[in-house]
Amino acid sequence: MKITQKKVAIVTGSSSGIGFQTALLLARNGFSTYASMRNIDKSKSITEIAKEERLPLQAIQLDVNDDVSVTNAIDKIIEDGKRIDVLVNNAGYGLFGALEDLSIEEIKAQLETNFFGAIRVTQAVLPSMRNQNGGGTIVNISSVGGLVGIPILSAYNSTKFALEGLSESMSHELEPFGIRVVLIEPGFIKTNIMNSSVLAKKASDQKSPYYSLTQRIESYFRSMMDNPGSSLPEEVAQVILNAVTSEDTQLRFTAGNDASAIVHAKRNMSELDFTNLIKQQLMSGS
DSSP: OOOOSSSSSEESSTSHHHHHHHHHHHHHHTTTEEEESOOGGGGGHHHHHHHHHHHSEEEEEOTTHHHHHHHHHHHHHHHSOOOEEEEEOOOOOOOOBBBBGGHHHHHHHHHIIIHHHHHHHHHHHHHHHHHSSTTTEEEEEEGGGGGGGGTTTTHHHHHHHHHHHHHHHHHHHGGGGGGOOOOOOOOOOOHHHHHHHOOTGGGGGGSTTTHHHHHHHHHHHHHTTTTSBOOOOOHHHHOOOOOOOOOOOOEEEESHHHHHHHHHHHHHHHHHHHHHHHIIIIOOOO
């Protein structure tokens, strides 16, 4: 099936969670959507929904860590749709472990997917987007973890802090070409991120001086995933849709009440008070 409708979108990491729901929502709102994923064997669920609802959506193989895979996917999309109006850089995973417990290889792998993966796909899309009528929108899925450092997530936080700075800089570079850059900053979302997260090898060793803290933080995250107040991936997808269809030029959009509360606290509390708040919620076990 070739997608030929006017507005074309691509979402990375679409096999589950935020990417899955975002691809479906964009398609339901008239975007010719390419739901990309590293393992195309995981596309059955989304393609069955698309077929049942007759959505302009198709799955496409794309590994954000692989130059050839990225180039092939973007070339196919441009060949089919003649343009790319929206890119949602969503692919990523979490890495749990204190810095001392992380190997350089584990940190590099985290950066490769979460940060360089977004760069790789963006660079592949920009030439077409820059030269087409109407420009386009680059959406980078960040996190409140791109604004607030959390213990045991130093590598993950680093990728999201980097993505924040990258996006802010890109927004200035691309504005003259009619290309918007958007940052989405979710809080705790009910996704399978805990199942897809990686625990650093040394972090699972009970002899690690950080073992008890790692267990406490991991337990806290799991409890938040089960918290009735945590947001659903569908809610984040709606924020993304609102952002890409809005004429508002703001850069950052929070997703979830907890994200808004954290950002508000970060901006309005003293650094000492905010640090103590993080310690109380995450490190004291209370």
